[in-house]
Amino acid sequence: MKIRIWLQKSSARVEFEDEGTSVSSPEASMGLPGILKMITMRKQQEKEQSADMMKQTAVLEVSTYTSMPTIPVGKDPLQWWKANEEEFPMLAKLARKVLCIPANSVASERLFSSSGNIQTVFRFSLKSNKLNMLVFLHINLS
Incomplete structure (x- = not known):
């Protein structure tokens, strides 16, 4: 994208050129803030168009992939x-x-190991909800 900016004494003019077409922006006659606003808006539009094209490409890839044999x-x-x-x-x-x-x-083995270390012979009468809480605390606090 090419941006041409003309500054005159009392106004400014901006032209955006995309693929051989030029668009004049009369809103840019507000001066530099108007020019910056137009440039920002134009860049945002290009980002949205790019995101839409990527989304379409992704949908096309997935549909082509799912139609292929395994x-x-x-x-x-x-x-x-x-x-x-x-x-x-x-x-x-x-x-x-x-x-x-x-x-x-490894993660599941560690979980069983920690529950085995918590529920020992001396703590065999722990209820399941208490054991679950103690195992949760042991895993998340260590």
């Missing part, structure tokens, strides 16, 4: 996404983030 069980999903990255750029970026998360049971 990959075989033995095939590596990361390799599939690398091969199809050009066709689905937004989804491929998301898939890389999701597929890099390692699958493990």
Whole structure:
């Protein structure tokens, strides 16, 4: 986007040029504050248009992806996404983030461990709601 600003003694004029078209803004005759307001409004419109285009692209990618056949069980999903990255750029970026998360049971093991440490032989008569509260406090306060 090109912005041309003409300043005269008593007024100012702004022209925005997009793809060979120019639009004059008579509101800019208020001077510099009017010019800044017009530039800000124009940039906001461009951001909204860009966001709408990204949303349309994402919807198109998802609909195309869901209509494709599934990959075989033995095939590596990361390799599939690398091969199809050009066709689905937004989804491929998301898939890389999701597929890099390692699958493990450490969190659940820690939870069982802490509940076992809280409910000992001497505290075996704890009610389940009290045990849940103590485990919650132990996990969130440590």
